Amino acid sequence: MKxxxxxxxxxxxxxxxxxxxxxxKPRNRYINEAIDYYNRIQKRQILEKQLKRDSDLVKNESLSVLKDFERVDYVD
Structure with missing residues (x-):
């Protein structure tokens, strides 16, 4: 405990x-619960931002691969 x-x-x-x-409810318990709740919200927001970044990277790579496949289809 700190x-x-x-x-x-x-x-x-x-x-x-x-x-x-x-x-x-004791003030200390209330503040601990409030910080815990806020930390969980912040972790979710951090994860959401990371997932969005990762999703954008995958999307861009997928589009690039799709364009490559389209070029291969035209060569045949």
């Missing part, structure tokens, strides 16, 4: 405290 010091905007802190009072 200890981290944070500076949180007053409005975010106040809203968080109000929510914590209603759901009866």
């Amino acid at each position: 200890t981290v010091s944070l500076k949180i905007d007053d409005s975010i802190f106040g809203e968080t405290e109000n929510i914590l009072a209603r759901i009866k």
Whole structure:
């Protein structure tokens, strides 16, 4: 477990405290869950960007191969 010091905007802190009072959850647990959730979202976005890049590379290569095949068809 790591200890981290944070500076949180007053409005975010106040809203968080109000929510914590209603759901009866420790602040530390709530912040850990929030960071975990945000990390999962960021990982998905990173993966999505990587898949799009890879897909674009494959698409371009596939088009190039297709053009090569078309040229071979015309030679016959």
